[in-house]
Amino acid sequence: MKYLEEYRDPKAVEKIAAAIRRTVTRPWTLMEVCGGQTHTIVKTGLEALLPSEITLIHGPGCPVCVTPLELIDKAIALATKPGVTFCSFGDMLRVPGSRGSLFAAKAEGADVRIVYSPLDAVKLAQANPKRQVVFFSVGFETTAPANAMAVWEAARLGIANFSVLVAHVLVPPALRAILESPGCQVKAFLAPGHVCTVTGVEEYREISLTYGVPIVVTGFEPVDLLEGIRMAVSQLESGRAELESQYSRVVRREGNQHALRLMKEVFETSPRVWRGIGMIPASGLCLRPAFASFDAETRFALDIAPVSESKECIAGLVLQGLRKPYECPAFAVRCTPENPLGAPMVSSEGACAAYYLYGRRE
Amino acid sequence: MCLAIPGKLISVEERLDSDMRVGKVDFGGVNKEINLAFTPEAKPGDYVLVHVGFALSVVDEAEAQRIFDDLELLGALGESEEPLA
Numbered sequence: 001m002k003y004l005e006e007y008r009d010p011k012a013v014e015k016i017a018a019a020i021r022r023t024v025t026r027p028w029t030l031m032e033v034c035g036g037q038t039h040t041i042v043k044t045g046l047e048a049l050l051p052s053e054i055t056l057i058h059g060p061g062c063p064v065c066v067t068p069l070e071l072i073d074k075a076i077a078l079a080t081k082p083g084v085t086f087c088s089f090g091d092m093l094r095v096p097g098s099r100g101s102l103f104a105a106k107a108e109g110a111d112v113r114i115v116y117s118p119l120d121a122v123k124l125a126q127a128n129p130k131r132q133v134v135f136f137s138v139g140f141e142t143t144a145p146a147n148a149m150a151v152w153e154a155a156r157l158g159i160a161n162f163s164v165l166v167a168h169v170l171v172p173p174a175l176r177a178i179l180e181s182p183g184c185q186v187k188a189f190l191a192p193g194h195v196c197t198v199t200g201v202e203e204y205r206e207i208s209l210t211y212g213v214p215i216v217v218t219g220f221e222p223v224d225l226l227e228g229i230r231m232a233v234s235q236l237e238s239g240r241a242e243l244e245s246q247y248s249r250v251v252r253r254e255g256n257q258h259a260l261r262l263m264k265e266v267f268e269t270s271p272r273v274w275r276g277i278g279m280i281p282a283s284g285l286c287l288r289p290a291f292a293s294f295d296a297e298t299r300f301a302l303d304i305a306p307v308s309e310s311k312e313c314i315a316g317l318v319l320q321g322l323r324k325p326y327e328c329p330a331f332a333v334r335c336t337p338e339n340p341l342g343a344p345m346v347s348s349e350g351a352c353a354a355y356y357l358y359g360r361r362e
Numbered sequence: 363m364c365l366a367i368p369g370k371l372i373s374v375e376e377r378l379d380s381d382m383r384v385g386k387v388d389f390g391g392v393n394k395e396i397n398l399a400f401t402p403e404a405k406p407g408d409y410v411l412v413h414v415g416f417a418l419s420v421v422d423e424a425e426a427q428r429i430f431d432d433l434e435l436l437g438a439l440g441e442s443e444e445p446l447a
Binding site: 004012015019034035036061062063064089116117118119138139142143145149192194197220246251256258259262347349 | 369413
């Protein structure tokens, strides 16, 4: 397909890898922020093409991985209520809560549906006025405008049996938290191209300036990722720390104003707990008061006991890039995609599952 | 989860029952109806980047080509053994 295949061309990949090898003189640690980027890197074995000086650490850009246990428990509690149809993107279904998952709840008879688009959940509510349809509104800034549109449409059409369980997270506060953590190893970031398609790049320019760290807005195909790495390494080697974009075929400096406007009309920022990392101020989204009647957490009385994570799981360290997945004693032994201890083993975009599936442990 | 795929916009439809534009997008032979509310500038023939049923951006053809032009330059530099700054 156009705009995909040419960015997977092995000759182009090798040319860029050679340029990186010619440029690098010292060890550098880079973080690719988005789980989709991690998936491409591990699946295609790009790390093997890089000189030994370059270390890639895999960032927390996987909404499935950072949604707290408590919210998964809430999702399961909602899904198992009589009269509720619970809709979600497919990758949330296998995430382990403290007891079971949405998938297990579905197997036991709960009405759990996988939707492709959040508007499908609104249509389902419209077609089934006697059911309460709850949509699991998760994702980064890429997904938030689409989810905002679902709430906005439901409000416009007066669909009273639709609501959302909101678990939205924002990328820039997480980058700041990583840069401010005492053990931070990251010398440059590959910023998530699809998040920036929505938000634009100015907030990343600000982070680059504030912390003196090179940031390259990067796409998701092998050529994109290697070119992003080449641009970041070139900045590091020449002592520059700027915002650059590798993904200009898609990302505009100002982002997508139509999407942003709707996102800001429906959602406002809120503190958010990130699974494995903890509370980050102003790092999430919640419904604005005007749309509060669509909040599933207030519409349904949910009595969720506080829970703690598996003691053995080191997901927090993996998500901050302080450990590689295979450095965990449970990796591929007591923790597998079939029986995950923590969320990064669930989604194929989670660093643990990517290493498990594609077997790279060097 | 931020997976987004480029596809070719084949046709655009204005819906009377809604203020949302939708269009038919071809993903390598698979056609899907896609919401164009966030890309009012998209016209048939454009490639749009699609995420969870919404077009988020119109792919800029000139920018898409640029990386390959830069690659030619990288290749030429490599062959002449010039160090890259």
